[in-house]
Amino acid sequence: MKLSSKLILFITSSKLVVVLLFVFSLPFLVSQIVSEYTNYSLRSQQDKVINVVQKNGIQHYLQGDDSYGSYTMLKEEYIALEPAAKNKHIDTIKTAQRIVERDTLTYRILIHTFNYDQKNYLLEIGKSISSINQYNKTLQKTALYVLMGLIALTLLIDLIFTRILIKPLGKIIKSKLINRKFPFKDYSPPVPTSTQDFKYLDESLILLMDQINEAFEKEREFTANASHELMTPISILQNKMENLLGDENLPESVVLKIIEMMKTLSRLKKISNALLLISRIENQQFVKSAHVKPSVLINEVLEEINHRLLDQEIELKVDLKTDQMLVNVNQDLLFQLFYNLINNAIKYNVYQGSILITDSHTPENGYSIMIQDTGIGIAEEDLDFIFDRFRKANLSENVGYGLGLSIVKSIAQYHDIEILVSSKVKEGTTFTLIFPAK
Amino acid sequence: MKVLIVEDEKTLAYEMEDFLKKAFYICDLAHTIKDGLEKMESNSYDFILLDLGLPDGDGLSLLPKAKKHNPDAAYIILTARGNLEDRIAGLDLGADDYLPKPFSLLELQSRMQAIARRKFNVKEELLPLGDFQVDLQKRLILFQENQIELSRKEFDLLSYLFLHNNRVLTRMQLSEHIWGTFADDDYDSNYIDAHIKNIRKKLNVWAPADFLETVRGVGYRIRK
Numbered sequence: 292m293k294l295s296s297k298l299i300l301f302i303t304s305s306k307l308v309v310v311l312l313f314v315f316s317l318p319f320l321v322s323q324i325v326s327e328y329t330n331y332s333l334r335s336q337q338d339k340v341i342n343v344v345q346k347n348g349i350q351h352y353l354q355g356d357d358s359y360g361s362y363t364m365l366k367e368e369y370i371a372l373e374p375a376a377k378n379k380h381i382d383t384i385k386t387a388q389r390i391v392e393r394d395t396l397t398y399r400i401l402i403h404t405f406n407y408d409q410k411n412y413l414l415e416i417g418k419s420i421s422s423i424n425q426y427n428k429t430l431q432k433t434a435l436y437v438l439m440g441l442i443a444l445t446l447l448i449d450l451i452f453t454r455i456l457i458k459p460l461g462k463i464i465k466s467k468l469i470n471r472k473f474p475f476k477d478y479s480p481p482v483p484t485s486t487q488d489f490k491y492l493d494e495s496l497i498l499l500m501d502q503i504n505e506a507f508e509k510e511r512e513f514t515a516n517a518s519h520e521l522m523t524p525i526s527i528l529q530n531k532m533e534n535l536l537g538d539e540n541l542p543e544s545v546v547l548k549i550i551e552m553m554k555t556l557s558r559l560k561k562i563s564n565a566l567l568l569i570s571r572i573e574n575q576q577f578v579k580s581a582h583v584k585p586s587v588l589i590n591e592v593l594e595e596i597n598h599r600l601l602d603q604e605i606e607l608k609v610d611l612k613t614d615q616m617l618v619n620v621n622q623d624l625l626f627q628l629f630y631n632l633i634n635n636a637i638k639y640n641v642y643q644g645s646i647l648i649t650d651s652h653t654p655e656n657g658y659s660i661m662i663q664d665t666g667i668g669i670a671e672e673d674l675d676f677i678f679d680r681f682r683k684a685n686l687s688e689n690v691g692y693g694l695g696l697s698i699v700k701s702i703a704q705y706h707d708i709e710i711l712v713s714s715k716v717k718e719g720t721t722f723t724l725i726f727p728a729k
Numbered sequence: 730m731k732v733l734i735v736e737d738e739k740t741l742a743y744e745m746e747d748f749l750k751k752a753f754y755i756c757d758l759a760h761t762i763k764d765g766l767e768k769m770e771s772n773s774y775d776f777i778l779l780d781l782g783l784p785d786g787d788g789l790s791l792l793p794k795a796k797k798h799n800p801d802a803a804y805i806i807l808t809a810r811g812n813l814e815d816r817i818a819g820l821d822l823g824a825d826d827y828l829p830k831p832f833s834l835l836e837l838q839s840r841m842q843a844i845a846r847r848k849f850n851v852k853e854e855l856l857p858l859g860d861f862q863v864d865l866q867k868r869l870i871l872f873q874e875n876q877i878e879l880s881r882k883e884f885d886l887l888s889y890l891f892l893h894n895n896r897v898l899t900r901m902q903l904s905e906h907i908w909g910t911f912a913d914d915d916y917d918s919n920y921i922d923a924h925i926k927n928i929r930k931k932l933n934v935w936a937p938a939d940f941l942e943t944v945r946g947v948g949y950r951i952r953k
Contacts, residue, residue, distance in 0.1 A: 446905070472821065494918065519809055521740050522809035522830045522831055523741065523809050523830065523856050524829075525830075525831040526738075526741055526809070526830045526831035526832070527738065527740045527741045527744065529832075529833065530741060530744035530831075530833075530834050531740075531744055531834065532742075533748065533833060533834045533902075534744055534747050534748055534834070536746070536896075536897065536899070537751060537896055539895075543946070543947075545949055546897075546946075547946055547947070550901070550946075552898050553899065553901060553902075554901060557901060559832055588853060595908065598920045598923070599920075602919070602920070
């Protein structure tokens with residue numbers, strides 16, 4: 292999951308949790324607050340009543356009666372005052388029912404006993420529960436609306452801010468990692484950002500890629516120089532041996548030794564040539580301007596290689612249906628590519644095996660050519676390494692010098708051709724070349 | 730024929746000289762551009778073999794000046810650089826052929842002869858080979874008036890041996906000539922035997938081809 296999606300998800304869900312928590316706890320909270328407030332107002336009324344009683348004298352209210360009672364018209368509140376037993380001491384607030392003029396109503400009642408003129412009185416102040424609760428609903432609703440509004444606002448701000456905040460990261464990923472193919476030749480400018488971490492990340496990536504490029508460049512240079520520098524000494528050795536062989540008076544044993552030396556030298560020459568070729572391809576020293584038909588190329592290869600087919604009695608079938616034109620390619624390199632693949636298909640085939648070369652053109656995959664053999668196959672654990680230089684699959688005999696497929700890979704990369712390999716040991720291997728859509 | 734070898738690697742130059750002398754060429758050596766130019770000014774050559782990486786500059790720059798002094802000479806570029814641009818640039822500047830190092834001296838000589846046939850219009854009669862006659866230009870081998878059908882590779886093989894007659898050529902040298910850089914020494918040398926067998930079969934129909942000798946363990950030779 293992308294960081295931005297994660298952040299959006301987290302922010303939204305955390306706000307949602309807050310809203311839910313609030314919605315569930317709101318009734319409880321509101322009633323808690325209301326009850327606290329009711330208690331408080333009852334107490335302050337009590338203080339006021341006792342104050343006025345002290346001021347005006349209790350008889351002012353009792354007026355000779357036993358008790359005093361007063362309530363508002365809608366019976367939402369009442370105050371009652373009556374004498375109490377001498378040793379009775381109550382000071383409480385509770386919810387209870389009272390009958391006021393034949394109506395039984397539930398009140399929040401403060402009951403308090405106090406002394407006045409050595410007599411004990413009981414004071415009751417009541418507030419009807421319905422009057423207490425009448426604001427509950429509206430209060431809850433308003434609180435909810437306000438909260439929702441605030442949450443929506445903060446959510447919006449959060450989302451906009453995160454988007455702005457992580458935008459440089461997206462840019463870094465896009466410009467430095469996605470769509471960048473090794474070697475990183477195209478220059479990608481630093482992404483402007485005021486976030487220290489992103490700046491650091493971006494700079495580190497640029498630095499790393501520069502270092503990789505430099506190392507790669509050095510390796511390439513080295514390969515090119517080394518193989519090039521080897522050519523002159525190889526030339527000297529080869530020509531000396533040739534001149535030696537020209538001497539007719541040499542004993543046979545010496546001649547045979549010289550031939551062995553020449554074979555070894557030829558191997559050295561081929562390795563150097565192959566390395567030089569790879570480094571030249573990697574240095575893009577080949578012009579890609581030819582338009583060729585695969586069937587033409589493959590026929591040229593077969594002409595060159597036919598004797599090997601005949602020797603192993605291998606049946607080769609070329610079945611190119613679409614025969615698409617390959618445009619903007621280097622013909623020599625593509626020849627080499629097909630040569631190496633077909634040569635391998637022969638080399639690693641079995642006696643009287645077969646090779647099938649087909650093509651296909653689908654809208655989704657574009658144009659591709661398959662080279663299928665019935666050879667010894669490649670073990671699954673070796674498949675990843677077959678294109679590595681000097682790496683040969685575990686074969687009983689030492690064949691080739693391990694650069695053929697490296698050359699294939701370099702040529703394919705140079706032409707943006709994708710290579711897929713599927714293989715089964717003892718059944719055969721299929722190389723699929725997927726050509727870029729033009 | 731007179732050859733100027735412009736090559737700064739002295740050992741290599743001496744080997745080339747050694748080889749070409751045996752093939753009856755007269756050789757001069759130059760190791761720098763300056764040296765080469767001086768020799769060209771005072772002599773006239775049939776062949777100029779030109780290395781590109783010389784101590785006092787690029788051999789390619791020598792080419793136009795050299796052509797002024799020796800307009801009729803055949804120029805062969807020899808280089809370890811071996812890249813395509815050099816080849817194209819060289820041929821554009823009027824070089825007749827291009828041989829990437831390392832090359833075989835046999836190959837060099839066969840290229841020189843091919844150029845000589847082409848460029849100097851050497852009126853080559855049919856060359857005798859045993860009871861047969863060879864026309865290298867038209868790539869034909871005849872028995873009296875009869876043309877013998879050889880495949881392209883078979884003729885390449887026979888003419889290469891013919892050019893280097895009296896010299897044993899190894900299977901590797903032959904396969905390198907025929908298949909070039911694609912030759913797979915151990916692998917392809919067997920096919921040389923097959924080709925030779927075919928050539929003998931086709932020739933023996935008309936006359937004994939015992940000039941084509943097998944040298945055990947080494948290769949083949951045309952004895953003249």
